[in-house]
Amino acid sequence: MGASASRGRPARVPAPEPEPEEALDLSQLPPELLLVVLSHVPPRTLLGCCRRVCRGWRALVDCQALWLLILARDHGVLLPLARSCLPPARDGRPSLLGRFCERRPIGRNLIRNPCGQEGLRKWMVQHGGDGWVVEGNRSTVPGAPSQTCFVSSFSWCRKKQVLDLEEEGLWPELLDSGKIEICVSDWWGARHDSGCMYRLLVQLLDANQTVLDKFSAMPVPIQQWNNNVCFQVTHVFSNIKMGVRFVSFEHWGQDTQFWAGHYGARVTNSSVVVRARLS
Template sequence: SSRGQPVGIPLLEQEPEEPLGLGQLPTELLEMVLSHVPPHVLLGRCRRVCRRWRDLVDCQALWLSILARDHAALSPVLRTCLPADDDPRPRVLGRFCERRPIGRNLLRNPRGLAGFLKWTVLSSEDGWAAEEENLEVIPSAYMLTSFLSACRGYHKKQVLDLEKEGFWPELLDSGKIEICVSDWRNDQQGTDCIYQLTVQLLDANQAILDHFSPLPFPIWKWRNSVSPQVSHVFSNLKKGVRYVSFECCIWDLEFRNEQYGISVTNSSVIVQVCLS
């Protein structure tokens, strides 16, 4: 016998307990577990598991806990201008947590690499037509890229959709954010040029609400060895700002019958939260 168990009677094996599945967790515990999953996985995979998980991912409570942990400095400000609980737009806060748009450059391909992807590049050859064939990229100085063309005037442009970048209307209209823009003028052009920067803040219909457009700046070829920066901060934003249009124009003053070198510089559009 063993510990009083009669001889010949086998010991009863205790059945192992089944592990508790995620689907069996109380809502509060499941929400806590999901809050540690990367936002892009929550939106792209977890939301498809079942209706219960979808409802949790679409709920503000999950994203508020992620905001409090991953954006601790911003959370007190962001909580004062949250979307309504019954907002029909699902995953508004989720897109913000996924894209993390505060403090990063929202412009795509700011140095104009890889054939100027994400930029609309126009030339004056045919009444400001899109440049497709007559464009050759040349590596240049640090933070700069040049292209060659036989056209006299060029401009590059991007229009940023702030809501797609992760901002929601209540935050954009809260008066608690500012938009910082900058560009670098390259003073080592191969020809004499006129440089012009124009930045516009647009509403949902892309009507202009505010703009920054300093006077055109002459750049004389090979005159200087530095690349001055031009910058501006849009503060006290008007309500309704939904887009930022960023456009640089360069006009060649020599207009020779050969290709020109025109810079595409390291531009930036950065949104900051006013913590004070």
């Protein structure tokens, strides 16, 4: 009976497997068209992956034409600035414009961990008294990425970052063009029951770390019983000398009561921003 039942069913024929689609070989495209295609790839992928495909792709990623296409489409306002101070076309340094497009150094804060979201990471610190700690803000700081701050102690506490402008994505011809400015800002304040002192020093350095320009501020100390006041210190380096390659940013704080613990100046939302002078 089993044999006759199976004889009555039609045999199942397996469906044919689809043929694999032929991969598109971009290397067959004319260089001009391939350049347009690559201009839609994220800069980090271009530099980290596409540049390694072959010599031809490496040459395209290293050429200025690709990055000028990307700038024109995604950052049009910066295109005249970049064009006006391009390095020589045969310059041996690869992908200078690529690093510029990837890291976007114009208009962003170059200071790392400005509010203490990551503790003391990225800062060179000198602990006075009981040292630096991170606490929540007692007054709202507008525009801060985090409402936290670094709090100093009863002896001078110091923090410092040195920014490598070329590593951030700028290049010497641009830095020396006279068409950029460096804007500095820092917020400092006190807790209501303790007075405090604060100092800021920002220096523009050449490749050998020689000081070419500087700005310093040491405002009048905040007195005790102050309603948690906070202040902003700002400065713009608008006439940047030839040769600037680094920015050194450092500030100090301490309290005026000399109390154990953390009652000194509270600093936060530090920023160093490079801006284009488009006028």
